[in-house]
Amino acid sequence: MPYWNWDSPSGMYTPSMYLNNRQYPALFNERRNQRKMNRPADLGYFGEDNNLTPSQTADKNCVIMYNEMIRNANLLEHFMGEPLRRGDPINPGAGTHEAGSHTAIHIWGGDPRQPSGEDLGNFYSAGRDPLFYAHHANVDRMWTIWRNRRGNLPRDFSDPDYLNTQFLLYDENRQLVRVRVGDCVDNLRLEYNFQSRGVTIPWTSCPPRARVTGTRAGRTVEAPKLEAVEFPLKLDKVVKVLVPRPKKSRSKEEKDKEEEVLLISGIEVDTQKFVKFDVFVDEEEDDYVNLAKSEYTGTFAQVPHKHETPLQIKTSRYLELVDLGVDDDDEILVTLVRRAGDITVGSIKIVYNPSN
Ligand SMILES: [Cu+2]
Known part of the structure; x- marks a missing residue:
């Protein structure tokens, strides 16, 4: 399966065949953010430019990928997204990668001159851009890489509600066909694969900045200021919250059984709009641009869906607190x-979520 490996410094520029109108007119699309096409893809993009150099962007991308593919993706339901069953409220919570780099590339590549970020930047129009398929093939590849890294851990939900879910799609002959989820989880059974030879995956060894354990400077200074935070909380530019840890210094056995997870719930947004916030844990430097130099731990973002009327949803975001070095702390600063x-x-x- 051909893919655009924007997760690696060598692949973070848009493949030239998509940009060459004369040689590959079928792959070219006018409705893109043309200014971005000769710049490195920004996996934390939110509609604003920054002054990061290409190498700083590569470092930032690496940390973002590490967070969504490894650190926050130990539990199936975190990488894949929360279960959605018939009758449930929609959007229980997207997977780490979907809400992260996947969404960033959509927004990064969409044309800001269009009313709804067409083509890549909106759900209904993204598939009109040939670049969409190279992008989504890489998203698909991330799923395969994640599954292959699981070792003995479960790679798929075993719940029949998931495996037996069916979708109706048109095939290459324009015939309506029924596709079952359980038949699509393994790419090899679908007889396609992704080139791995000669392709580097830098983000497996890209952990975020090391954390200092124990009491952190500034805590007593910040605490009184933070008391004012009340929920539901409308997000301003920067909001700091002290979150108590119900269990301190758990044993290895307890940690193997249950994972400590930061749950941000009741996130109210309009699905018609691009929305995004980033999460930092115990960040004291207030550097929110150069993510590789910060305590960035994850993000929430969505690709906008165009509707007739606004559609307000309530959703959630889970962040795993595995290697934060906060074991002895009573609380964390979010x-x-x-x-x-x-x-x-x-x-x-x-x-505390049960481990898989
Ligand atoms: Cu997409």
Whole structure:
């Protein structure tokens, strides 16, 4: 399967065949952010330019990928997204990669001159851009890479509600066909694969900045200022919240059984709009641009869907707190940085999710 490997420094520029109108007219598209096409893809993009050099962008991308593919993706339901069953409220919570780099590339490549970011920047129009298929093939590849890294851990939900879910699609002969999810989870059974020889995956060894354990400077100074935070909380540019940890210094056995997770729930957004916020844990430097130099831990973002009327949803975001070095702390300092759109957050707390 051909793919655009924007997750690697060598691949983060748009493949030239998509940009050459004369040689490959079928792959060219006018409705893109043409200014971005000769710049490195920004996996944290939210509609604004920054002054990062290409190598700083590569470092930032690496940390973003590490967070969404490894650190926050130990549990199936975190990488894949929360289960959605018939009758449930929609959008229970997207997967880490979907809400992260996947969405960023859509927004990065969409044309800001168009009313709804067409083509790549909106759900209904993204498939009109040939670049969409190279992008989504890489998203698909991330799923395969993630599955292959699982070792003995489960790679797929075993729930029949998931495996037996069916979609109706048109095939290459314009015939309506029924496709079952359980038949699509393994790319090799579908007889396609992704080139891996000679392709580097830098982000497996790209952990975020090391954290200092124990008490952090500035805590007593910040605490009184933070008391004012009330939920539901409308996100301003930067919001800091102290979140208590119900269980301190858990044993290895307890940690193997249950994972400590930061749950941001009741996230209210309009699905018609691009919205994004980034999450930092114990960030004291307030550097929210150069993510590789910060305590960035994850993001929430969505590709806008065009509707007749606004559609307000309530969703959630899970961030795993595995290697934060906060074991002995009573609380963590969570910083939410709003990047785009109107966002209200219902609650932020630490929960313990059973390991897979
Ligand atoms: Cu997409």
